Amino acid sequence: xxELISANKRKSIILxxxxxxxxxxxxxxxxxxxxxxxxxxxxxxxxxxxWVFMSIISFFSGDSIxxxxxxxxxxxxxxxPQLFNVVEEMKIAAGLPAMPSVYIIPDPAPNAFAVGRNPQxxxxxxxxxxxxxxxxxxxxxxxxxEMSHILNRxxxxxxxxxxxxxxxxFLSHVFLRSMWFGGGRRFNSKGxxxxxxxxxxxxxxxxxxxxxxxxxxxxxxxxxxxxxxxxDATAVRLTRYPEGLASALEKISGSNLxxxxxxxxxxxxxxxxxxxxxGRKLSNLTSTHPPIHERVDILRRISNGANYINYQHAFTFIxxxxxxxxxxxxxxxxxxxxxDLRTKPLEEAAKPHKKGVRxxxxxxxxxxxxxxxxxxxxxxMKLPPDFNKKSFNCPRCGTLNQVPVAELAxxxxxxxxxxxxxxxSQPEKDEKIFRYKRKGKGWxxxxxxxGAVKQxxxxxxxxxxxxxxxGRKILIEN
Amino acid sequence: MSLxxxxxxxxxxxxxxxxxxxxxxxxxxxxxxxxxxIDVQLKRRHxxxxxxxETAKGYMKHEHxxxxxxxxxxxxxxxxxxxxxxxxxxxxxxxxxxxFFVVVENYPDLKANTNFLALQEELSSTENKIAFSRQNYxxxxxxxxxxxxxxxxxxxxGMFNFKPEExxxxxxxxxxxxxxxxx
Numbered sequence: 001x002x003e004l005i006s007a008n009k010r011k012s013i014i015l016x017x018x019x020x021x022x023x024x025x026x027x028x029x030x031x032x033x034x035x036x037x038x039x040x041x042x043x044x045x046x047x048x049x050x051w052v053f054m055s056i057i058s059f060f061s062g063d064s065i066x067x068x069x070x071x072x073x074x075x076x077x078x079x080x081p082q083l084f085n086v087v088e089e090m091k092i093a094a095g096l097p098a099m100p101s102v103y104i105i106p107d108p109a110p111n112a113f114a115v116g117r118n119p120q121x122x123x124x125x126x127x128x129x130x131x132x133x134x135x136x137x138x139x140x141x142x143x144x145x146e147m148s149h150i151l152n153r154x155x156x157x158x159x160x161x162x163x164x165x166x167x168x169x170f171l172s173h174v175f176l177r178s179m180w181f182g183g184g185r186r187f188n189s190k191g192x193x194x195x196x197x198x199x200x201x202x203x204x205x206x207x208x209x210x211x212x213x214x215x216x217x218x219x220x221x222x223x224x225x226x227x228x229x230x231x232d233a234t235a236v237r238l239t240r241y242p243e244g245l246a247s248a249l250e251k252i253s254g255s256n257l258x259x260x261x262x263x264x265x266x267x268x269x270x271x272x273x274x275x276x277x278x279g280r281k282l283s284n285l286t287s288t289h290p291p292i293h294e295r296v297d298i299l300r301r302i303s304n305g306a307n308y309i310n311y312q313h314a315f316t317f318i319x320x321x322x323x324x325x326x327x328x329x330x331x332x333x334x335x336x337x338x339x340d341l342r343t344k345p346l347e348e349a350a351k352p353h354k355k356g357v358r359x360x361x362x363x364x365x366x367x368x369x370x371x372x373x374x375x376x377x378x379x380x381m382k383l384p385p386d387f388n389k390k391s392f393n394c395p396r397c398g399t400l401n402q403v404p405v406a407e408l409a410x411x412x413x414x415x416x417x418x419x420x421x422x423x424x425s426q427p428e429k430d431e432k433i434f435r436y437k438r439k440g441k442g443w444x445x446x447x448x449x450x451g452a453v454k455q456x457x458x459x460x461x462x463x464x465x466x467x468x469x470x471g472r473k474i475l476i477e478n
Numbered sequence: 479m480s481l482x483x484x485x486x487x488x489x490x491x492x493x494x495x496x497x498x499x500x501x502x503x504x505x506x507x508x509x510x511x512x513x514x515x516i517d518v519q520l521k522r523r524h525x526x527x528x529x530x531x532e533t534a535k536g537y538m539k540h541e542h543x544x545x546x547x548x549x550x551x552x553x554x555x556x557x558x559x560x561x562x563x564x565x566x567x568x569x570x571x572x573x574x575x576x577x578f579f580v581v582v583e584n585y586p587d588l589k590a591n592t593n594f595l596a597l598q599e600e601l602s603s604t605e606n607k608i609a610f611s612r613q614n615y616x617x618x619x620x621x622x623x624x625x626x627x628x629x630x631x632x633x634x635x636g637m638f639n640f641k642p643e644e645x646x647x648x649x650x651x652x653x654x655x656x657x658x659x660x661x
Contacts, residue, residue: 081596085603092515093610095508095618240613441522443529443597455593458526458600 008230012157015223019164019216023047026168026208030175032201040201047171054163062159063115063123066269070113071261072103072125077461079104079366080131086140087124090147093238100124100150106364109257110134113269114146115155122150127259128367132360133251141235141245145271148234154227158268161220166265168216172209179206224268224288232295233311233328240306241342246299253292294318306341375401432472448472498634505622509643512615516646519607520555520568526604527552527575530597534578537588544581548574565646572605612646619643 024047031043058065077084084102091099096119103125105111110130116122124146126139134142149155179202236242252272262274268288301314308328362372362382369385377397391402434449438456445455450470464475531545538545551574555567579598588594623642626635634640 082599082603085599085606089603089606089610092519092607093614095512095614238610440525442525443593457596458522 008152012153015219016157016160016164019161019168019219020051022208022212022216023051023164023168023171026171026175026205026212029201029205029208030171033175033198033205037197047167050167050171051164054167055160058159058163059117059156063117063155066115066159066266067103067123067125069261069263070105070125070266071107072105073367074123075102075104075367078457080363081457082136083126083131083139083143086136086143090140090143090238093144094147094151096122096147096150098122100147102126104128104131104363104367105259105261106367107259107261108132108360108364109259109274110252110255111259111262111274112142112146112271113266114149115269116150117156118153119150122155124150128360128363129255129257130252131363133255134248137241137244138248138251140239141241141248142271144235144238145231145245147238148231149227151234152227152230154231155269158224158227161223162265162268165213165216165220169213172213175205175209220268221288225290228271228289228295229298229311229315230328232299233308236299236302236306236311237308239342240340242299242302242306246296249292249296249299253296302341304341371404373401373404375399432470433475434467434472435475435477437477448474494630495634498631499638502622502625502631502635502638502640505618505625506640506643509615509618509622512611512618513646515611516608516615519604519611523571523601523604523608524552524556526597526601530578530594530601533591533594533597534582534588537585537591538581541581544574544578548578575601575605616645619645 024044027043027045027047028040029043031046032040035042083104087102088099098120100114100116100122101124103123105125105127107127108129110127110133112124112126112130114122114124124143126142130142131139232245235245239245249272259270259274262270264275267273267275270289272292273289298311298314298318301317302310303314304310312328365382366372371383371385371387373381373383375381375394375397376399377394379394379396381394381401383403387403389403391400393400432449436446436454438444442458443456445453448454448467448470449472450467452467452470454467454474456476460476462476463478464473466473527548531549534541534545548571551567551571555564555571558564558567582588625631626640626642
């Protein structure tokens with residue numbers, strides 16, 4: 001698997017350079033059109049500047065920009081313990097050096113993507129709709145697919161080449177527009193001797209400006225599609241269970257919801273095209289993702305092993321003559337080790353998956369820091385984080401309910417901890433506190449000073465919370 | 479001139495040698511790290527089991543044997559000191575656990591207990607993590623063993639006595655089988 005990654009890296013660099021040269025040439029000839037040879041160098045340096053500038057930005061803050069425009073929210077394990085477990089399982093299987101952060105997009109459309117410039121610092125993002133619709137095996141397949149994007153450093157490559165593509169498209173667009181509206185004027189004002197060289201420059205520039213964006217786009221989309229296949233193959237290798245990913249993809253494509261926060265620029269990152277309504281019109285050449293039914297067919301075709309070579313066989317079988325190309329780099333194909341497939345689903349996944357729209361809503365609210373309150377009559381009420389009354393009447397039975405102010409505050413505190421990791425656990429002076437020393441890492445229950453029973457789950461990893469009975473701050477010492 | 483060429487070739491060899499040696503050490507450390515990952519997950523399972531037994535006790539009055547079976551298997555697994563004994567004891571523990579989860583099907587009250595559900599998720603996830611860390615360990619071992627058998631790294635490996643690592647196979651074949659659940 002690791003030889004494969006380095007082969008992949010080498011390929012990325014070559015493609016990256018090819019696109020870069022394309023951009024620089026475009027800059028040179030555009031400059032040349034306006035101001036002869038000297039202008040060529042100006043154009044070249046402007047193009048280079050745009051490239052370097054955008055690349056630096058995308059390298060250092062690309063992930064946070066993508067996460068912000070996708071409206072993804074970082075969550076703690078309490079919001080969805082199973083998701084965290086599945087991510088950790090795949091982290092172990094992939095041998096990642098660090099646990100990726102987990103984000104949820106509060107949106108009912110099922111989809112997922114990953115960001116991260118290297119495996120040490122990465123993030124897995126899933127939508128609430130995905131969690132609601134998939135069972136454990138399917139979720140595992142999706143997370144494994146994202147994990148392999150992280151392993152292959154696809155995200156870094158896709159953002160970089162996306163930036164390059166953007167610069168090429170931008171430059172040629174500006175140039176073509178200016179030719180259309182102001183063409184010719186500049187040449188007439190100059191002497192005839194320079195004119196001829198500039199005419200040649202202009203023709204070349206026109207040709208590049210028309211062809212480069214098309215070629216760059218096709219290249220970009222072709223690589224993007226190939227990487228999706230490769231990530232599918234790696235996911236199978238990690239989970240040893242192709243059916244999980246296959247049925248997850250089916251469920252994702254079965255949904256006709258558009259992901260609100262996705263746009264053309266980020267669409268290539270997702271596991272399946274998030275812009276369904278618009279995506280249908282696109283032809284195969286210009287789509288960032290291979291057709292889902294084909295991916296599903298390939299996954300279902302895999303038999304007698306979970307190694308790369310098995311995926312390649314299935315790929316060739318499904319694609320027929322068009323499938324002669326190797327999706328997997330040669331070093332992956334050479335590995336003939338037989339890896340047994342898991343034939344049976346996990347115990348839990350075998351049971352029908354019963355979750356309703358209500359769970360989806362609750363999950364989205366949990367991501368958005370709502371507090372859940374169960375009334376004496378059994379009605380579950382959801383309070384928004386900015387709820388500012390001290391008490392209110394239950395809409396069903398009319399009982400007066402006290403708002404757990406402390407709990408709301410605690411939740412906000414949790415988000416603060418996530419946003420800026422600080423070791424500052426000193427409470428304010430006037431607050432009542434209770435300290436509890438944790439014995440191990442498992443389940444533990446203890447009594448707060450007021451007598452209320454508190455229970456800690458193994459996944460509890462904060463260092464404090466508020467007692468919802470007396471409002472004391474409980475400090476957990478590990 | 480020929481001296482310079484000779485020195486250049488020598489330099490290439492020396493750097494190649496150093497590179498191969500370093501990559502071998504790196505790979506061996508990866509194998510070790512993968513092994514410790516398995517250990518972490520096994521320990522985690524040992525930590526979770528007492529809570530599970532505690533939670534289940536109240537509901538499963540008639541399944542005393544199953545519960546003591548788990549507890550005994552756990553203490554045996556914790557006491558095992560060498561790798562072979564450990565593999566066997568852990569295998570037995572897995573067997574006891576899957577038996578327990580089959581029996582749980584008869585106790586709807588227990589299955590509805592939120593505490594128990596959370597524990598069940600933790601435990602089944604830990605089982606998966608054990609399986610995946612074993613898978614990762616075997617991947618790393620395969621890669622390392624290939625490296626020390628292939629030319630030219632086999633020369634360096636021979637000189638510094640890098641030994642092939644052993645794959646981690648299951649002692650208990652029964653663990654491979656997912657228990658059959660009949661409804």
